Amino acid sequence: MQYRQLPGTDLNVSALCLGTMTFGEQNSEADAHAQLDAAVAGGINFVDTAEMYPVPANGNTQGRTEEYVGSWLEKQPRDQIVLATKVAGPNRGMAWIRGGPQFTAAQIEQACNDSLRRLRTDYIDLYQVHWPARAVPMFGNSLYDPADEKPDTPSVHEQLEALTRLVQAGKVRHLGVSNETAWGVAEWGRVADAHGLPRVRSIQNVYNLINRAFESGLVEACHREQVALLVYSPLAFGLLSGKYITGDDRDGRMTRFPQFGVRYRKPFVDEAVAAYAALAREHGLTPAQLALAFVRSRWFVATTIIGATTMAQLAENIGSSEIVISAELEAGIEKLYRQYQSPAL
Template sequence: MRYRLLPASDLTVSAICLGTMTFGEQNSTAEAHAQLDRALAAGVNFIDTAEMYPVPARAETQGRTEAILGDWLVRQPRDRVVVASKVAGPQRGMAWMRGGPQYTADQIVAACDASLSRLRTDYIDLYQLHWPARHVPMFGETDFDPAKEPTEVPSVYVQLEALDQLVRAGKVRYVGLSNETPWGVMEFLRLAREHGLPRPISIQNVCNLLHRGFEHGLTEVCHREDVGLLAYSPLAFGLLSAKYQDDPGADGRMTRFPEFGARYRKPHVQSAIADYARLAREHGLSPAQLALCWLMQRWYVSSTIIGATTAAQLEENLGCLDLPLDPALLAAIEAIHLRCPNPAL
């Protein structure tokens, strides 16, 4: 396993981070604990979760993932595991969470306290804002529309002040962002500098062969401002494994939850997947290995968040660090990207 120091912190994290959004929905507690044990044995010391997990988010299951993780975490040496969690922001259809999640100071503190209780720990190593409170295009949207801005949005300063409360209380070590834009990252950093508030050390955004939007602006921002990328959805909800092309009825999020993954139902996604899968097999790799190896070797990635529902998938994912891609294969990947750039953006 390779390890990296997250920028502006003392958090040394594994190049692979285990995502947990299936725990409590697609994975039972026993399966989740087996995944955690195997990942830890392989050298993974970085676990990512969120208060709204598992997905799809429902009142009946909200918080179950953190509770499952907490039952495992309490049996581990706490300083051996870097735990990241996320507080949910405003989102339609989630009135069952805190009466409608908001990034007010009271709500952020209450959400963190509830997560700590479920996780059975005194502190969270990295606490992230799950998505912006203001309107930004995300989760399949592409265009910024100021007319969609909510009427009341807690300012970035208010959000940072609330996070500062948590840091000062020792409940949170570092803070991060998720699903953010270049403007958002710069605004958080500016206000943190000007007011002596906690600076975000990381950003958790989607990045994969079908969706390389992070490279458009955010790579420069994060490089120059020393912010690490925690890349999520490396296999695009399993699509880049080509399992749905091989078997359209294959079990997975895209078949279990048809309303999911709007960004991956766009017109040119399937043809791009076919091209990447063909290239992988021509070089003796599985499509999933090609997608994961490519992402893990990108210079701007601090850690890649993998997710698996079976032991076999987890083993395949863990083995990708030992499969470097040669220059010719990387060039062939870029050729496909040039023919069909960002079909899921």
């Protein structure tokens, strides 16, 4: 397993990170602990969760993922685990979180305290803003419309001041964002420098073989601002594992939660997925191994967040860390990219 230091921090994180959004919905507490143990045994030291998990979001299960992680974490050497979680913000309709989550100072502080309690720890290594308070396109949408903006949206400065107080209190070590735009990355950096506040050190955004949008404006913004990319959805909601081609999808997320798969049900997605799966097999790889190895091999990726519902899936995902993308395979990937571009954008 490779390890990479997040810029501007002392966090040395594994090239694969264990995602936990299935804990509490598709996976029991025992399942969760087994996955966490296997991840650590495989060299993973980075665990990512969120206050709104598990997914799909539900008032009856919200916070359960952090609880499952916490009941495992309290039995581990805390300084050997890099723990990341996220604070939920507005525009997602989750009234069961603080009566409707917002990024006010009081709500950010409460969210952090609640996460610390569920996680059974005194500090969070990386505390992330789950999505912008601004009305920006995300989760399958791609068009920005200024008419969607709301006048009472907390500014980046207001949010950063509230997050800074958590850092000063020792509850949070470093800050990150998620589902952010190139303008947002630059703005977080500008505000931090202008007011002497902590800089954002990471961004957690989607990136995979069928959605390579990050490679345009965001990659330059993150490079120049020294913000590390933590990739989520490297398997595109499981599509790039190939299981929806073979029919081994009875308990897949696209099957169980079709409303979440809308962002991937777009023209040419199925064709592109089949083409990448065929390419993988030509090179003696499974489709999942190819998809994960591709993401991990990009120069701008700090870590790839993997998620699984079975131990077999997890073992395959961890095993991808040993795969090297050859020049021939790289050429095959780029040939398909020129043909299909990013159909899941």
